[in-house]
Amino acid sequence: MEECSKKKLEDSYSSFNVVEDNHFEEIEDTRSAKKEWEPKTGMVFDSFDNLVQFYRSYGNKMGFEVIIRSSKKGDDGEVKYATLTCSCTGKSSSNSRNAFKMHPMTKTDCKARIGASVRFDGKWQICSVVFNHNHELCSPDKTRYFKSNRIMHPSLKRKFEVNDRAKARTRPNKNFNSLLVEAAEAEDLPLVQKDCENYIEKVRRLRLGAGDASAIQKYFLKMQNENSNFFYIMDLDEEGLLKNVLWVDARSRVAFKEFGDVVTFDTTYLTNKYDMPFCAFVGVDHHGHSILFGCGLISNEDTETFVWLFQSWLACMLNCAPKAIITDQDKTMQNAIEIVFPGIRHRWCLWHIMKKLPEKLRGYSEYEYIKFSLQNAVYDSLTREEFEEHWNSLCDKHNLQDNHWLLRLYNERQRWVPAFVKDSFWAGMSTTQRSESMHAFFDGYVNSKTTIKQFMEQYENALRDKVEKEREADFKSFKSWIPCISTYAIEKQFQDVYTIAKFKEFQQELAAKLYCELSSFNEIDSYTEFIIEEDVMVGETHRRVPFVVCFYEATCDVRCNCRLFEFRGILCRHAIVVLIRKQISNIPEKYILRRWRKNINRCYTKVKISYNSWSTNLEGQRFDQLSNLFSTVANLASNNEDDCNMVIEMMNDMKNKLMSNESVGGIDKRLNMSANSRTNCESIAGTSKDVES
Structure with missing residues (x-):
């Protein structure tokens, strides 16, 4: 039996196309069969997949599961280095809130692993090997339960689906049992009953009701x-x-x-x-x-x-x-x-991430303090440097360096931490x-x-x-409008152009100027740097937080390191302090965003939709009529460059005329335009006929 097992293993490894460097010494005949199965420093493989297959096959024979622990990419985005380890690597931590209903543990901080890297010729070479496991290995006949070995082949998927349909949504366990009868032995199946149940449930999601x-x-x-x-x-x-x-x-x-x-x-x-x-x-x-x-x-x-x-x-x-x-x-x-x-x-x-704190960190004895410190680092860090300092201090104090969830969050901090995203x-x-x-x-x-x-x-x-x-x-x-709370001209400017909701947001920032005080300023080349100190409520106490505002006199640019304008499109209280200090009575247009204005005719409000009672909307009917004509003209004129240029010139003339009428004529002019809208449409229709002819 032992010789038979060796022969099977050797045959299975023959497909991996293992290549060894010339400097690698040949295996001595006196070595045991086990030594022939083992990975060795210097082994070379044609591809990363071949390397993974080799180590997983070795793990199956020895009785442990293999996972890809880590990998590093090069400048070209391709993986250059990888570590394959025993699945028991890492430390276990319990997140269960009930001490009498603990979840099974599998992590033992096992150090068994191999490290491999890409050579100059694109092949993978094993650089390091650690054999020792700190846990008991299972028998080879149980390795089929490893997740990496439970493979759902297309033929099995098809069989499950056919059985499920033919037997009028039979229970998944019966579907699996029919497969078990065909296989004769459970050990011959590459999956377990739970895999069958999960797949059937997934397939059933695609079906609709009558x-x-x-x-x-x-x-x-x-x-x-x-x-x-x-x-x-x-x-x-x-x-x-x-x-x-x-x-x-x-x-x-x-x-x-x-x-x-x-x-x-x-x-x-x-x-x-x-x-x-x-x-x-x-x-x-x-x-x-x-x-x-x-x-x-x-x-x-x-x-x-x-x-x-x-x-x-x-x-x-x-x-x-x-x-x-x-x-x-x-x-x-x-x-x-x-x-x-x-x-x-x-x-x-951010809300979804912070909601997971109890689930991910409840197992730590100092959970409440960890949660408070983490929230402090996330919400109160004004700059990236402050966040890094708070985060590192938190991890060092509570030994959180090995918490994989926190490690992943830190590695992706540019995706969620306010200090890293508020510049957009x-x-x-x-x-x-x-x-x-x-x-x-x-x-x-x-x-x-x-x-x-x-x-x-x-x-x-x-x-x-x-x-x-x-x-x-x-x-x-x-x-209607919200009354101004001050006599500043800049408040009146926003009141005139912003929707009520957005003007309220600006007004809140203006009111919060009460908690801000100009601490100092310094002339630096083409701009002035102001230090604005704000009284911020932290818990039940006030804390003075300094903010840096740079003002460029020549362009009237104002930039604050709180980045509220960049993030929300609303000028912050710190910038308002500086603008008032500089006696700016007219805010530049770049700080009045089009998307918050109330006096913009937005095209989507004219679009015909069934739930919009369109039949009573004369403006919408005219818009549809014009759109259809424009589409016809575009189709006809796009086939010929001369026709296209002619239509573009005519359209530009019409656009300039309409814009001129809109700005000069006022309300009476617009009413007159509405009365003559049919004439305009007929004119465009005539253009369409000319192009067609």
Whole structure:
């Protein structure tokens, strides 16, 4: 039996194509068979996969599971060094809150491992080997239970699905038992019953209830009939079953052009009994309200599914990607974003991360102090250097260097720590709670038991209410105002142009000037550096925090290291102190953002949508008429460069004339333009006929 086992092992290793350097001494015949199976320093492999297969096969024979512990990439992005270890590496820590219901431990801080690196010729060479384990090894016949050995081959997947369908949703254990009978011995199966159950449950998620697929199709066709710019796409499996679906209404597509610079994406809200996550692309409008940029129902939350979803959504938005996106801390989302949106600023939801503190750190005896210190480091660090100092002090004091969750967070600190992300514009959105507020909005119409058919029926009602609330906020900002609290001209300037919600935010900063005091200033070359001290409430005590504001006299630029304007688009209290000190009565236009203005005619409000009572909107009807004519002219003129240049020249003349009429004529002129709108349309229609002829 022993000779037979050796022969099987040797045959299995013959496929790895192991190459040894000339300087590596040949194995002596007197060495035991075990020595022939062992990894040795100097061994060379054609690829990293071959190296992993070799060490895993060795681990199976010896009775331990192999994992990829760490790897390092070179400047070209390719992996150059890797460490493969026993799965018992690392230290165990219990997160259970109940001392009488502890979870099983597997970590023993085992040091058994190999280290390997890429050679100049692209092959992998073992650099170091550690053999000793500090735990008992299992017998080789039990290694099939290792997660890395439980492989679901395509043929098995197909068999599970066929059995599940043929036997009218039989219980997964019966499905597995039928496979067990065919195999004769459980040891011959490359998986366990739990794997079967998990896969069957996953497959069943793709199935819809009676009438659901028809309801989805009817709703999409109805919406496209109302407006051809309604976008939808369905992802089907090889048998034609629905896997994923994305839809974006015409209004949302145009609204994305106004407010799509920052988007949050979230999948944590389940809207139907089929356990298909409802995902939403959400932004923020000029009132600070959530605005929808697209919805989807997905069957899985893996990288492949997210890549399909993001690519489909990007195509819908004419390949115009947002500048920044917020998601929760999910590796599969991160991978998909790096593939579909390369170079985009991606940050994690801070709220979701801090919510995990009890789960990840409750096992430490000084948990409460650790939590307080961690929150202090995250929220109170004004600069990156301060955060680094607080974080390192926390880890050193409580020996947290080996906590893998904290280590990963630290390595990705540029994705979530305020001190590292506040230099980019996020429209004031610090978490994916923007998406969650959208979900709270849908909660009035659907619940966890709602079918997809019912959801499609209620979706339109929900969006109608959303549009109505936006219109009401527009009306209030146009018809009413918030009184000024000071006599400063800059406050009146913002009162005149900002929506009520955004003016309130500026006013809060102006009021907070009360807690700020100019400490000192210093003339430095082309700018003046001001030190503004603010009284900040920490717990029950006040603390004086200094902020640095740089003011450039020539350009009237003002920059504060709190970065509130960069982050939220609202001037901070520290900058306001300096502007008032410099007697600036007229804020430069660059500090008055277009996206917060109330006096902008935004195109998406004119888009025809079924839930917008469009038949009563004369302005919208005229907009549709013009859009159709413009589309016809563009199709005809784009075939010939001379025709194209002629139309461009005519359109520019019309645009300049209309803009001149708008600015000079005032209200009476605009009323006259409305009365003559049919004439303008007929003129454009005539242009279309001329080009066609």
